[in-house]
Amino acid sequence: MILGIIGGGASGMAAALAAAENPGTQVVLMERQSRVGRKLSATGNGRCNLTNTNASKEHYHGTDSDFAKPALDGFDTEATLSWFRGLGLCTVEEPSGRVYPYSDQANSVVDVLRLALEKPNITLKTGFEVQKIRKDGEKFSVTNGEETVCCDKLIVACGGLAGTKLGGSLSGYQLLGKLGHKATRLRPALVQLKCGWNGIAALKGVRANCSAQILHDGEVFAVSSGEVQFTEYGVSGPVIFEISRDVCQGPGKWTCQMDFLPQWDANTLEKELLRRTQMALPMDDILTGILHNRLGRVLTKAAGIKGKLKAAELTDSERKELCRAVKAFEVELTEPMGMDSAQVTAGGVLTGQFDPNTMESRLVPGLYACGEVLDIDGDCGGYNLQWAWSSGRLAGLHAGKGSV
Numbered sequence: 594m595i596l597g598i599i600g601g602g603a604s605g606m607a608a609a610l611a612a613a614e615n616p617g618t619q620v621v622l623m624e625r626q627s628r629v630g631r632k633l634s635a636t637g638n639g640r641c642n643l644t645n646t647n648a649s650k651e652h653y654h655g656t657d658s659d660f661a662k663p664a665l666d667g668f669d670t671e672a673t674l675s676w677f678r679g680l681g682l683c684t685v686e687e688p689s690g691r692v693y694p695y696s697d698q699a700n701s702v703v704d705v706l707r708l709a710l711e712k713p714n715i716t717l718k719t720g721f722e723v724q725k726i727r728k729d730g731e732k733f734s735v736t737n738g739e740e741t742v743c744c745d746k747l748i749v750a751c752g753g754l755a756g757t758k759l760g761g762s763l764s765g766y767q768l769l770g771k772l773g774h775k776a777t778r779l780r781p782a783l784v785q786l787k788c789g790w791n792g793i794a795a796l797k798g799v800r801a802n803c804s805a806q807i808l809h810d811g812e813v814f815a816v817s818s819g820e821v822q823f824t825e826y827g828v829s830g831p832v833i834f835e836i837s838r839d840v841c842q843g844p845g846k847w848t849c850q851m852d853f854l855p856q857w858d859a860n861t862l863e864k865e866l867l868r869r870t871q872m873a874l875p876m877d878d879i880l881t882g883i884l885h886n887r888l889g890r891v892l893t894k895a896a897g898i899k900g901k902l903k904a905a906e907l908t909d910s911e912r913k914e915l916c917r918a919v920k921a922f923e924v925e926l927t928e929p930m931g932m933d934s935a936q937v938t939a940g941g942v943l944t945g946q947f948d949p950n951t952m953e954s955r956l957v958p959g960l961y962a963c964g965e966v967l968d969i970d971g972d973c974g975g976y977n978l979q980w981a982w983s984s985g986r987l988a989g990l991h992a993g994k995g996s997v
Contacts, residue, residue, distance in 0.1 A: 596992050597735050597744035598622045599723050600765065601629030603978055604964025605750035606706045607985030612748075612993025613715050620715045620993070621742050623735065625722035625764070629710070630703035632752065632759045636936070636978065641699030643677070644670050644982070645975035647690040652976045654838065655968040656777060660944035664952070664983040673982050680705040691975050718742070726768055728957065746959045746992045748952075750985060753938030753965035754779050761932060765966035769942050773956045776942045776968070781935030782838045783973050785829035786849065788924040792891060796823035799885050804855040805832050807926070810845040821851060828924070834973040837929060838939055847926040853884055853892075853919050862916050866907070874904040880919070892918045937977050941968040952988035963988040 596612050598605050601624030609622045622629070633641065645652075648670050653661045668676075674684060674692065682705045683695035694701040710717060726747065727734045733747040751765025766776045804818040815836035822830035828849055841847050854862055869879050876898055880889030896918040898911050907915075932938070944967055946955050954960040963984035971977040 594746070594993075595619045595621065595744040596746050596748065596989075597733060597742050598748045598750055598989075599726075599735065599768070600624065600750035600752055600964070600966075601626070601717070601719070602750065602752045602760075602964065603630070603633050603981035604752070604985030604988075605748070606630065606710065607982045608748050608750055608961075608963055608989035608992070609715055610706075610709055611986040611989030613712050614990075615993045616714060618714060618993040621718060621744060622710070622715060623718045623721040623723060623737075623742065625720070625762075626760050627719055629707060629717065629719065632756055632761070633706075633978075634699045634703045635756070635759050636699055637693070639699050640693050640697050641702045642691045642693055642975040642978065643684070643702055644673050644692045644979040645690045646670050646686060646692065647974075648976055648979045652972045652974075653980065654939065654970050654972075655941070655944060657944050658969065660947075660949045660967075661969050661980060661984075663949045664987045665979070668983040668986045670979060673979060676982075677702075677705070680709050689974065723764065723768060726772060728772070728960075731959065733959070746961070748961040748963060748988050748992050749966060750962070750964050750988070751966050753941060754932050755781060755783075755935035755938040755965070757933050761938070765962075766942060769962060769966070772954075772960060774942050774946050774954070774962075777940040779932075779938055779940040780839070780842060781929050781932050781937075782939035782970050783834040783936035783977075784837050785824060785930045785934055786827050786833055786837055786840060787927045787930065788827040788849070789927045790924045792895070793823060793827060793924065794825045795891055796888060797825045799823045799888050800830065801853055801885055801888055802855075803832065803851045803853045805836065805849060805851045807836050807840055808846075808848045808850060808923075809843075814840070814847075818855060826930075827926070831973060834936065838970070841926055841928045848923050849926055850921055850923045852921060853888070859916055859920055862919060863912060866912050866915060870904050870907050870912075872904060876902040876904055876907065879904045879907070879915070884919070892922060895922065936973075937970050938965055939970045941966055941970075944968050950987075951991040952984060953991060959992075961988040961992045 806816040807814040817835040819832035896915040
């Protein structure tokens with residue numbers, strides 16, 4: 594039995610290795626780029642957050658997020674880490690539950706998968722950009738315009754549109770669409786957000802821990818805490834990625850409010866500021882030693898306080914205003930960055946057209962799909978790669994059973 598797999602990313606490689614466990618199945622893995630795992634090698638800023646020990650259905654989104662449960666239950670974090678240990682990968686878990694390769698290098702993950710693919714019953718075809726799929730009776734014909742691969746079953750694991758510079762594309766949606774499958778609207782998730790405040794460029798490169806909340810027309814839309822990174826166009830960093838899904842995707846006013854000292858209440862901060870007025874400090878440095886110097890100066894200016902004054906000249910009303918700037922700094926959001934910058938695609942091929950227990954199409958027998966091409970996306974923190982491993986393995990095990 595010949596199984597074709599389109600896409601050599603995380604889910605495609607997981608599917609290939611699962612299917613190849615059946616020695617009677619010949620796997621042909623087709624990847625349009627020059628090597629497998631290119632997007633994977635760039636994830637987590639090159640560190641590859643490959644899973645999370647807290648992975649559960651509650652961390653996943655989509656029109657029907659329950660679709661993810663059978664795959665995640667069947668190949669959970671523990672099973673995933675055991676599988677990777679078997680491939681030779683050593684990992685380390687952070688207090689947050691995020692798991693990284695011990696080497697802290699994403700290439701270590703790609704390398705163990707690439708070596709594992711070197712099996713007698715796996716054929717790897719790179720530079721193979723599929724242009725058309727045709728089903729002839731019980732078999733599939735997959736062509737790149739020059740070469741045709743004939744197979745008994747087929748898995749589409751093309752990934753999503755996010756990260757277009759690293760290989761994200763519409764191909765999976767288009768190929769499945771021509772076979773009768775429909776997709777939801779696609780939008781960026783785990784993405785930086787642009788803001789309309791002109792002063793944002795002054796904070797470019799500054800990182801700070803904070804608690805953040807997205808407000809939509811004054812109502813709380815999402816909350817998180819962690820590190821924010823300022824860019825020349827807006828806000829980024831883990832805390833923003835975690836709450837960026839569907840932000841600025843509808844009408845109304847969108848803002849991001851940040852508390853840069855969440856461990857202090859307002860009264861504690863006011864007392865500290867009052868204490869600092871007794872110190873021989875210029876006003877520009879009243880927050881020095883508490884916050885990043887540049888952030889402190891921007892917040893002082895945002896509070897309407899003149900930097901040339903001495904800290905001792907700070908009035909009660911100015912102190913309260915500075916406290917408000919530190920504890921509830923707000924910027925208006927205009928739009929998310931595009932798919933080039935997004936780490937994950939929200940939306941995808943409708944999961945209702947697939948069997949969650951096998952990943953097989955309900956419309957086209959012998960056709961399977963897995964990973965980001967489907968309408969499932971996870972929170973920031975390794976959840977999306979766990980979905981790739983789980984759904985890819987489920988699809989590979991069932992498609993690779995050998996019965997035609």
